[in-house]
Amino acid sequence: MKTFLTFTSIEHIISIRTTPDDEDGIWHDDGSRILGFTLSLTENPDKIIGGHLRFRKKGNRDFVSLPTRPLGEMLIFKTGIYGFEHMVSAVTEGKRVLIAGWCS
Numbered sequence: 001m002k003t004f005l006t007f008t009s010i011e012h013i014i015s016i017r018t019t020p021d022d023e024d025g026i027w028h029d030d031g032s033r034i035l036g037f038t039l040s041l042t043e044n045p046d047k048i049i050g051g052h053l054r055f056r057k058k059g060n061r062d063f064v065s066l067p068t069r070p071l072g073e074m075l076i077f078k079t080g081i082y083g084f085e086h087m088v089s090a091v092t093e094g095k096r097v098l099i100a101g102w103c104s
């Protein structure tokens with residue numbers, strides 16, 4: 001097996017976003033982390049409005065926007081060290097639950 005990346009730490013949190021108090025997150029790049037990831041624990045992603053994870057190349061206005069993934073689906077994404085940033089839009093309906101983490 002070929003090793004592509006090795007990590008010395010993997011951090012994670014449980015993130016819950018729900019109405020009525022949720023707000024748009026800010027664009028950020030996860031600092032010195034090598035990769036970010038999310039693992040969806042959301043039971044009913046179809047019922048969520050908002051809560052999109054958005055990615056863009058730093059300096060761009062255009063972004064890619066992904067709605068909350070189905071239960072068990074993982075997204076792995078590049079951080080600031082690759083020139084990318086991301087943000088999460090406010091959940092205005094439903095409950096978005098996931099594990100968010102960072103590999104360093």
Ligand SMILES: O=C(O)CCC(=O)C(=O)O
Nearest residue numbers: 015030038053086088100
């Ligand atoms: O909630 C998400 O989808 C990502 C969260 C995030 O970017 C972070 O906590 O650094």
Ligand SMILES: [Fe+2]
Nearest residue numbers: 028030036086
């Ligand atoms: Fe992040």
